[in-house]
Amino acid sequence: MNKTWWKESVIYQIYPRSFNDSNGDGIGDLKGITEKLDYLKELGIDVIWLSPVYQSPNDDNGYDISDYQNIMDEFGTMKDWEELLAEVHARGMKLIMDLVVNHSSDEHAWFAESRKSKDNPYRDYYVWRPGKDGVEPNNWESAFSGSVWEYDQATEEYFLHIFSKKQPDLNWESPELRNEVYKMMTWWLDKGIDGFRMDVINFISKVPGLPDAPNQEGKQYVSGGEYFMNGPRIHEFLYEMNQEVLSKYDIITVGEMPGATVDDAKLYTGDDREELNMVFTFEHMDLDSGLNGKWDLKPLDLLDLKENITKWQVGLNGVGWNSLYLNNHDQPRMVSRFGNDKEYRVESAKMLATFLHMLQGTPYVYQGEEIGMTNVKFDSIDDYQDIEIRNMYRDKVIQGNEDHDKVMESIYVKGRDNARTPFQWDESENAGFTSGKPWLKINHNYKDINAKLAVADSDSIYHYYRRLIELRKKNSIIVYGEYELIMAEHQQIFAFTRTYENEKLLVITNFSGEEVMCDLPNDIVVSEDKLMISNYKEATNSTGASFTLRPYEARVYKFN
Ligand code: TEU
Ligand code: CA
Known part of the structure; x- marks a missing residue:
């Protein structure tokens, strides 16, 4: 497997609106981010991904986005942005920007031109169609309710x-549009950024004719989709962009790729494909939804x-590369969602972190997750x-x-607002996020859950994340080791091994709030001296081939 720095990095996502407000208008801002860089450096973060700031x-x-080359x-x-970049780099970290080019704002200059007339030079930058029998050109539903047509x-x-x-939506069939996008990307890269997170980038190629989807009753x-x-x-466009x-x-x-399967991801991220480094899959985010979305x-x-x-x-091992996440600005x-935010909040947050950071891939930490x-x-x-x-509320209720x-x-x-409430910095009014009125209400639990308490x-x-990140830096196996599921049928325990050169990791995580029996398979026997990290202080029952795990307990053993 090829070794590269981006496989070994830990990425921290900032949603700027909700991170830190430096001037009291209730909205997070760039200066606010710059003020907090030492906090991120201390955590051990390598790369910061900024949600859009344009x-x-x-x-x-x-x-x-109404102007890709200016700041909101x-x-x-x-x-302020240039200062942020310089300060990020001065601390040995990197900065990646959000690239949102499946669509622009209707207030973008291109769209203002495009809508003027059918023969405007920018007409083709967007997707225009005449109506069909007096109604919309097709029956697709918008991700934000109603028709996709206006x-x-x-x-x-x-x-x-x-x-x-x-x-x-921008029209990627237009070579002029594609060139404009590439020019804009080059402009940012030449300013010194370290990469892009690409918004719904697997949506940019549409099936010609934009056919109706099969009707559903009612x-x-x-x-x-x-x-x-x-x-x-899609692969032609991404290869060209590359x-x-x-x-x-x-x-x-x-x-970012809703609807991408492992087989798609092999093509998008394959070492020899020259498209992208990795994708965000949505499959694990959809497991707790029914058929109606x-x-x-x-x-x-x-x-x-x-x-x-x-x-x-297993699918991407040695072929492409995984990105690892359990939440972001769009997800609860x-x-x-996966732990218990009441009596086992600390234990389950650490368990989930252990689970995620011990998988093969590049982990993403979404702001506030670490506290x-x-x-x-x-x-x-x-x-x-x-x-x-x-x-959605308007349509349904x-x-x-x-x-x-x-x-x-x-x-x-x-x-989505679950993830967007302002970052909880301390116990002072408005959680230290702003001296003004926050744009979105602050979670009432900020006096108990905040960064100041966590750091102290x-x-x-927070300190558990620091340790996980530190371990990754010191152990190539955490980055590159081959994954194998064990105890596949167990209803509460998610356990797997990682193998690399002559080392092995055993990762055991209890996803339940109960004590559960763990019987290790294949003659595996563990002992306390092999325990690399665990989310409970006392290492009770940590020896043998069979033992009880406490609620949300997580353990990682290392053998060599
Ligand atoms: O999200 C794309 C996407 O499909 C979702 O996760 C989306 O939030 C969906 O509505 C969830 O039900 C990206 C961005 O991350 C999201 O914030 C944007 O709203 C969206 O694209 C449009 O740019
Ligand atoms: Ca502000």
């Missing part, structure tokens, strides 16, 4: 928007998680800011006839 009307918090006023200036009076045609109607619009995820020209831009720099590239709640079956993680670990907090931040429950729908939540309480429950479990307590989740 000019944007903020219909989708910066994922709707609320976040500061280009000078009618535009000026030219009496519809434009495509897979996300909000303020996020028109539904006006249905998912058109099969016609725009991993589309016919040759034109990426291959000229020593950088990290990670593609993310709001259709379903309890997670640990066996499903094992099967899925194993498929990716991992400790609330065990939890989901939030706001009483009123008006306290939610996320467009996905607001549109206000326009549809669904039950308010049931929909609120699904928001409490899955809503050597037994905290």
Whole structure:
């Protein structure tokens, strides 16, 4: 397996709006991030990924970009950004930027031109179609509810928007558009950034003709995913982007890819393919949803998680590379979702961290994860800011006839604002995030859960992450070791081994709040002196081939 620095890195995702506000307007900003770089350096982070900081009307918090080469006023200036980059580099860390080029904002200059007339030189930068029998060109449903089509009076045609109607899809069939994107990427790389996280980058090639998706009973619009995820020209476009831009720099590239399978990922990340370094799969994020999508709640079956993680670990071993994550700005907090954010918050957060950081791949830490931040429950729908939540609530409760309480429950479990409440720095008013009024309410638990307490307590989740990251730096096996699932049928324990050269790791994690028996297979016998890390202080029962694990207990043994 090829060794490279980006395989050995730990990446920290910052959602700038919610990280740290330096000027009291209630919105996190670039200067606020620069103030906190030492905190990240202490944690051991190698690379910072910034969610979008470009000019944007903020219909989708910066994922709707109106100018790719300028900074959002609320976040500061280009000078602030340059200072941030310099300070990141001065600490030996790297910075990667979010690249959102499946769509732009409808307030981008290209779109302003494009909508003017059918023969405008920019017309082709977006996807325009005439209506079909007086209605939308097809029946696809937007990720943010309603149709993916919006009618535009000026030219009496519809434009495509897979996300909000303020996020028109760019037309990658246009060579001019592709060249503009490559130019813009080159401009950022020449400013010294260290890579890109690419937003829904496997959506950029659509099936020609944009056919209707098969109808579903009782539904006006249905998912058109099969016609725009991993589309016919996707590998051609990514290879071209690689040759034109990426291959000229020593950088990290990670593609966010809903709907990508392991077989797709082999092609996207294959060593010999010259496309991307790694992708974010969504498969493990979908395991606790029913057939009706993310709001259709379903309890997670640990066996499903094992099967899925194993498929990716085995599938990409020696072929491509995995990215490892359990939450981000679009997903609920991992400790609330996969652990227990009440009586076992600390234990389960550490267990999940152990599980993730011991897999093969590059781990991502989402801001606040390292202090065990939890989901939030706001009483009123008006306290939610996320467009996905607001549109869904409007469609289901206000326009549809669904039950308010049931929909609120699904928001409490899955809503994106769970991850977006401001970072909890300390116990002072507004959690030390801002001296003003925060743009999104702060989680009421900030007096107990905050970075100041975590840094002061050597037994905290924060210090456990530090140790995990440190171990990775010292043990190549954690990065490169080959994964093998053991105890596949166990309902509560997720256990696996890693093998590298003449070393072996045994990772045992209890995903339940109960004490469970662990009978090791294949004559494996463990002993306390082999214990590399564990989330319980006292190493009780840590010897033998059979023992009980405490609630959410995690242990890693190393043999050589
Ligand atoms: O997300 C793409 C995506 O498909 C989702 O995870 C999305 O949040 C979905 O609605 C979840 O139900 C990316 C960004 O990460 C997200 O923040 C943006 O809203 C979206 O693209 C559009 O740019
Ligand atoms: Ca601010």
